[in-house]
Amino acid sequence: MDIREENNHISETMQSEEAPSTSEDAAVDILGQTSYPLPPLLSPLGYPPQPASDPQTGGFVSNILPEPAPPVYQQLVPLMGSGPAHLYSQPATDRQGQLRHPKLNVVGIPDNMRQYVRPVGELHDVPVRDFVVPAPPSNISTPKKRKCEARQYEDRLYIKKPPNAFMLYLKEQRPKVMAELNITGSAAINAVVGKRWRSLSKDQQAKYFDQAETESCRHATEHPDWSTKENYGKKRKRTRNRTSSTASASEPKQEAQQAKRLCVTPAQTQPSSSYSVVKEPLKQPQRQPTVTNLPHQQSACVQLQNTQTTADAPVCQVNPVLPASHMDFSASASLASSAPVQLQKQAPFVSDTNEALLSVVEQLDPLLTSEQFQQPSSPLIGPQLSQTSLASPVYCALSTLYASPDTFFKNQKEPIGFADIQHDMWPILPVTPQPDTLSCSNTPKYSPISPVSLENSSPSKLLDSFVAPTECQPMSPVFSETAKYMMSLLNDLEPGPFAQHLQPSSPQAGWSSPESDQSCRPPNHSFLQTLY
DNA sequence: CATCCTTTGAAGATC
DNA sequence: GATCTTCAAAGGATG
Known part of the structure; x- marks a missing residue:
């Protein structure tokens, strides 16, 4: 006989022979304490019979709180091993109504149910535990109270998701x-x-x-x-699908309300998360990148159409991906969405002092100045070239760059950015694979890419285009030399045509001090969206 | 007073 | 397989 079945059999025998005369007696006898609400009965094994469905409480209350005066309940469920308590919801009682092994560890029982569990002995060397369900208050008299208690039952049994x-x-x-x-x-x-x-x-x-x-x-x-x-669908009655599936007339109102709550006008709002995108796909269609074969991950360098093009548009906005993601812009940047945005006229472009640039450089990922470089992952071992388009701006830029990096940069009239490069781009790179140096074959790498228009850029924008490696350190010597070359260019960079647009204060201060810039990050951070 | 809002990530549901 | 939906926390806001 299966242990569980045997246990159930014993429990039934015990219940029939020595169960207290009333459930209230049992509760008082065993618990000796104030009664608690009875949790719902979950019985995957089919016993005891499922209660009648109750739309208010998910179908648990009807046999828990019988009308008119609910008795004090006791439910003793033998538990064995580490199985979940609700799988053994078999009525049983303890012979003496006392804890036989009060220190037995309870394993495999939901935290919110352990208070109901007590060990009662062993069966075939398997700990047997009783599931003691405290009784609900006997003075329940109003539907309101019953509803409240019913919610407590559910809350007590509800096993929440582990946090991510x-x-x-x-x-x-x-x-x-x-x-x-x-x-x-x-x-x-x-x-x-x-x-x-x-x-x-x-x-x-x-x-x-x-x-x-x-x-x-x-x-x-x-x-x-x-x-x-x-827990799916049990937490609450969601209504979000109404906004995603049907573009109702209330959406503008909701959007305005949402923006109001965040102290941001609707015109300033922009999908900044997957949630927002999912929530309002029809109201504000996804702006598609102009380059369709951009890397999927950390596609920071994306041209967003109709973005930041009006003179009255805020110079700062919620940026889906921050440049140099390891840099802590959080305090000031985050306020872009949570604090009132200070409207500013967007300058044609904004430049920076060399001091500010160098200070930013110093904060860039050490990878850019490190002397320890590794080869990128081997295309022969790692992911194969699959969808790389030779017409890709990435490829065009790289082909020119790698043909003659030095000449490329010396003749370069436009800022160069670093951005994510996917593994499927590696095969086009002129780097000899060295499998013995592989350490991270499937993670993104970063490479110089894509020039941008000089008229709308600045040295700091160039820095903005650096996107720090985030998953692994491998970087080809070509990339590293390129990065160092860019550093040297920055060091030698004269204010030149940017000088007339210098801001009175260093933007660096605004980046690092939440108090100093309650409005937004420096405007050059929106530059990522125009890198392509 | 129940639900929303807001975030990211995980996982189930749906197409 | 891609996309959508829900839920983890949490406390003020909302209807």
Whole structure:
């Protein structure tokens, strides 16, 4: 006989022979404490019978709170091993109504149900535990109270999803952001934290991904049969699909309301997250990059049509991807979406002092100045060339660049940027693969690409076009030399035609000090969107 | 008082 | 397989 079946059999026998005369007696006898609401009965095994469905509470209440005066309930469920408690929802009682092994560890039982579990003995060397369900208050008299208690039942049984990396980071950063920026609204705080999260390097984020993985493993251990499907659709009645599936007339109102909450006018709002994109695809169609074969990941250098083209448009906006993502622009940058935006006339272009440029250079990823370089991943080993278009601006720029890097840069009239380059671009690069140096074969690399128009650029914009490697360090000597060459160009750069557009203060200060720039990041950060 | 808002990531649902 | 949807946290805002 299966242990579970045997256990059930014993439980049934015990219940029939020695169950307290009333459930209330049992509750008082065993618990000796104030009763608690009864959690819902989950019985995947088909026993006891499923309660009648209750639309208010998901179908649990009808046999939990019988009318008119609900008795005090007791439910003793034998638990064995580490199986989830709700899988063993078999009525049973303890012979003496006492804890036989009060210190037995309870494993595999949801945290929110452990309070109901007590060990009662062993069966075939397997710990047997009773699932003691405290009784609900006996003085329930109003439907309102019953509804409230029913919600408590659900909350008690509800096994939540394990937090992901961002959720852990959010939880950690929330009090800090509240203290630093003196804001309380979770929406605004989350926006700030979201920006900070995106500004973190992969290494910095790895800490939280590791924690999330640990949490996930722990969650899986404690709830082996749980999956996100358990909670799907149970949390709340969502209505978001109405905005995505049907372009209702209320959407402009919602958009205005949303912008109002963020103290940003609708004209200033822009999809800054997957959520926003998903939420309002019809209202504000996705602006497609002008280059369709751009790298999918970290496609920071993308021309967004109809973006930042009007004179009254804010010079700063929510930028989906920050340049030099490891640099901490978070405080000031994040305010672009969470704090009132200071409208400014957009200058034709903005330049920087050499001091400011050099200070930015110093903050760039050490990769750009490191003497330790590795070869990129081998196209023979890594992903094969698949969809690289020879007409790609990336390819055109690279072909010219690598044909004669020195000449290319000396004759270059336009700023050069660094951006993400995908693995499928590596085969076109004139770098001899050295498999023995491979350390990260599937991660993006970064390469100089794409010139831009000089009329609308500045030295600092050139710096903006650097996108720090985020996943691994390998970088070809060609890239490195190019980067160093660009540094030398920057060092020798004279104000020249940019001087007349110098700002009175260094933008660097505005980047690093949240208090000094409550409006936005320097306008040159929107430059990423025009790199192509 | 229930739900929304807001973020990113994971995972299930849907097409 | 790509895309969409939901839910993790959390507290003020909203209807």
